[in-house]
Amino acid sequence: MKKHPFMTTLLFILVIIISLIIYNNSLNTVNVPSNVIENIVKNDLEPTAGVKSFGGKVFCDYSIVISEEKYGEINVYLWLYSQELYVDSNQIKSGTGTIDPAVLHLKKENSTYALKDFYISTEAAGSDSMRKFPIRVRNKFKSNNYNFSYDTKLYDRAKEYFKI
Structure with missing residues (x-):
């Protein structure tokens, strides 16, 4: 008689594990064209x-x-590097910079991508800054080293913006 609660619990755990495996496998990783992401980052974020x-x-x-797709909706998880740049004595200077986890929610229709909304975690680095992200994505953030080309890319854009 006492074996039934144990078996029921074991069966319940097994069902949860199988459900999680099926759910994780139902997400397709996709490649969103880099010009789409760059335009969204520049114009919206x-x-x-x-x-x-x-x-x-x-x-x-x-x-x-x-980047994951499910039912035509795409979530692009990224590290966002934000750097304040300003002009002092006709030279570009660095102000405050941040590196934050972010997600873009996109809708794909035919071959075009539309931004539905986005979220940038501006909390201090650590587990709290990741709490709004799914666990499988948090693990990807932890194992992914961000790689930015900001030394030249952002300064070149700033020179153009400030007309220097």
Whole structure:
């Protein structure tokens, strides 16, 4: 008689594990064209990202962690590098910079991508900054080293923006 609760619990755990495996396998990784991501980062994220402590302009770069598609909706998880740049004595100077986890929610129709919304975690680095991300994605963030080309890319954009 006492074996039944144990077997029921074991069966319940097995069903949960199988459900998680099926769910994780139902997500397809996709490649969103880089020009699409760059335009979204530049036009939609950049105006709201980062911190302006020196009165400059925030420029952003990104490093994609993973892109997943399910039912025509795409989530692009990325590290977002936001760097405030400003002009002092006709030279580009660095202000405040941040590196934050972010997600873009996209809708794909035919061959076009539309941004539905996005989320940038601006909390201090650590587990709290990741709590709104699924566990499988948190693990990807932890194992993914961000790689930014901001040394030249953002400074070149700043020179163009400030007309230097």
